[in-house]
Amino acid sequence: MTTRVITLKELAASLDLSITTVSRALAGHEQIALKTRERVVQAARQAGYVPNTAARTLVSGRSGFVGLVLPIRGPNLVDSFLGEFVTGLGEGLVSHGADLILATAALGHSELSVLRHVVESGRADGVVVTRIAETDERLAYLRERGFPFVAHGRLLDSDFGYNWLDTDGAHAFGEAFDMLYDLGHRHFGLVTISEAMTFRHLRQDGLAAAIARRGDPSVRLDVVTAPRFDQEARIEAVNRILRGPDRPTAIVALFDELALTVMEEAARAGLSVPRDLSVIGFDNIAASAYAPPGLTTFDASIRQCAREIADMLLTVIAEKPGKPLTRLIRPTLVARASHGPAPRTRS
Amino acid sequence: MTTRVITLKELAASLDLSITTVSRALAGHEQIALKTRERVVQAARQAGYVPNTAARTLVSGRSGFVGLVLPIRGPNLVDSFLGEFVTGLGEGLVSHGADLILATAALGHSELSVLRHVVESGRADGVVVTRIAETDERLAYLRERGFPFVAHGRLLDSDFGYNWLDTDGAHAFGEAFDMLYDLGHRHFGLVTISEAMTFRHLRQDGLAAAIARRGDPSVRLDVVTAPRFDQEARIEAVNRILRGPDRPTAIVALFDELALTVMEEAARAGLSVPRDLSVIGFDNIAASAYAPPGLTTFDASIRQCAREIADMLLTVIAEKPGKPLTRLIRPTLVARASHGPAPRTRS
DNA sequence: ATCGAAATTTAAAACGTTTGCATTTTTGCA
């Protein structure tokens, strides 16, 4: 029962016009008589005409697609922001009539090779690159190619400009410190990761800068590092800071997953949050609201960011601006119950 | 600095061969001398040749894409499974060299119109349709068009066959009942939704069937219905069943979000879970592990399902099987701490 | 009525592939 799709030629024939005229009429060219335009649009709608994307792309060089390469993850690891991110991108794109292509990197292939394929096969007019590492071969490639892209995140340092949108983790971590300091905390812990991601520096530096700004020599900061995806090592690292003879009264975690582990291990060690220990995370993942006593964290509003990234990318594609577009989004504090005044007595 | 992309014609010229031969060599046709094939493949790799998708699609009629239309949601509602689902689809597709197109339905446009556009513009060779309602115009459309698709979920009843994969909610809810019955529960509550989704029937029917199978006339089931996305009404509904003079000892919720609300409201009402009340959910969302005391639920393994859906769809596209492909996935019980023996005394 | 400019429409090329069919080259055998 496969229904055939109507083509421009057929539509033109039925209107007794040339393909050219119909094409232009549908594109709304002033050049075509208004009466004709209306007649064509009406007929197209009635016939349910939808232009063939491949043909259009081939001749115009514009696909109307934006690409995103899904990061490769282990069997049980799903990017926790993917849903929100993709939703936001979709929202941002659809208002400009663009759609999203999701290319997955197979286990053998590198993310870069998939990106290359997306770019060079002409499937997309631009790409979004997420989870930027300290140095990132993807950005180098895209820059060299001169292909439109927007990065979600930044390089540690680079000798070239590029379009990016990032969450202002430095500011958030400074804010976290100030809030905890004002609550009387002087001994801090930071749980960070060993993976070479730029954001770990930005956030840690933000924390360090706030400490320096305060200029109080009694402030102490212990830093502990865990591999990102190894739950066991993560627990071990958290306990190193938690079970020491002289533990911090406040722990800031690089992101919520780590903070939740801190809270779990604190409970296991018989510590009460926030009475004995304050914990602050970052990201505001769904579980943070439910994990007792409710994790205080920062919301990065991924969906909104993704929407802006889409807007930026479409601008880059359409206008090729001379200067790079950059945007730093300040996350908002979500004050729940995992932080409080520093305990009076120290053991 | 935009680097040009190499084309088949250029590659052919550099090899001093015709386009035809190069095209066939790359496709691995036996027809082309082995020596030539090797030479061409080698040169193509070295030149970084990537075939243009639009041109290939135009002539072959195959895009190598599978489409998914993102459900329209309110500003703060993101499909909680989208990330997992998309990851699974990607995994399933990439092994066959296919990629995913995500089309978003703008606020004005219906999901159906976006689907039509995806189908009729030739962007995709097949589509995945999720969140099937009791009756669903999307399936009717796809069937009429004869366009390859796989549904994630089922229609309430239909006069035609179609390809679907569904979670066996009926079985899970039967299992939940049996488990709770064996723990001594006789008075049950079901929290369900008012939205016209097929799965609410399947799950409720599964529960009812298990009750009937047991044949114990002392078993009682109270059902309460709430709108899906209205948190306030949801709380109100939950309290109707929780604060009644004669409340159930065990509540089964249609899915985890509802179960979490039940647990929150139970706590607010001074009830201890599972001592005073057993709660069981469905879906195993991330928060369920963290919400105290840990929600007992069923894991539907969305990612795995999505991978299978991808496989099914690619089969449908390639082989056009005569009989519909169907697949019922049994969810696995995730026994946490929200269920337990029925309380001895009744108020 | 005639002409030229403005308004409208059209023919044809191009985009980069795949593929049916024709052509050329090689091979095996007499």
Place this chain on the structure above:
DNA sequence: TGCAAAAATGCAAACGTTTTAAATTTCGAT
């Protein structure tokens, strides 16, 4: 060495659109 068959390669059309440049029609002013 010649010739037919087999093997290998190439020509050209086609896919459905956009767009350049050209052709046609309309219209107002003389």
